[in-house]
Amino acid sequence: MAWPIKARGRGVRRTPGEMNGTEQAYADGVLEPLKRTGEIVAYWFEQFTFKLADDLRYTPDFVVMLPNGILEVHEVKGEFIREDAKIKLKMAAQVMPFLFKLCVKRSKKNGGGWKIDPV
Numbered sequence: 001m002a003w004p005i006k007a008r009g010r011g012v013r014r015t016p017g018e019m020n021g022t023e024q025a026y027a028d029g030v031l032e033p034l035k036r037t038g039e040i041v042a043y044w045f046e047q048f049t050f051k052l053a054d055d056l057r058y059t060p061d062f063v064v065m066l067p068n069g070i071l072e073v074h075e076v077k078g079e080f081i082r083e084d085a086k087i088k089l090k091m092a093a094q095v096m097p098f099l100f101k102l103c104v105k106r107s108k109k110n111g112g113g114w115k116i117d118p119v
Helices: 021-036 083-095
Strands: 042-045 050-053 056-058 062-065 071-077 099-105 114-118
Touching (some): 021 071, 021 099, 021 114, 083 099
Parallel strands (some): 071 099
Antiparallel strands (some): 050 056, 062 071, 099 114
């Protein structure tokens, strides 16, 4: 079943499994160059969902495999991050055995590029 794109609040809901512009920019500008140089082996977009509580699930943007087999979770956001997204990310980082990173695309006004921090 295809999920239609619907206007909601501050932005547009996208079809699950399809990258938005910020996620695509991260994949193309950060992950693909790392993959070409061997700094990462592979990455997956929205392929994993973690159960955090009975009625609470979290699907990270990217799961990234390092050459040593360690998996990292990369959550990609623009400079505006909703509070509920921050809470889910922090909760997941506390209960899941992965290194979590928050990857924020900085505006040109703020220097551009990416700010990548561990959670």
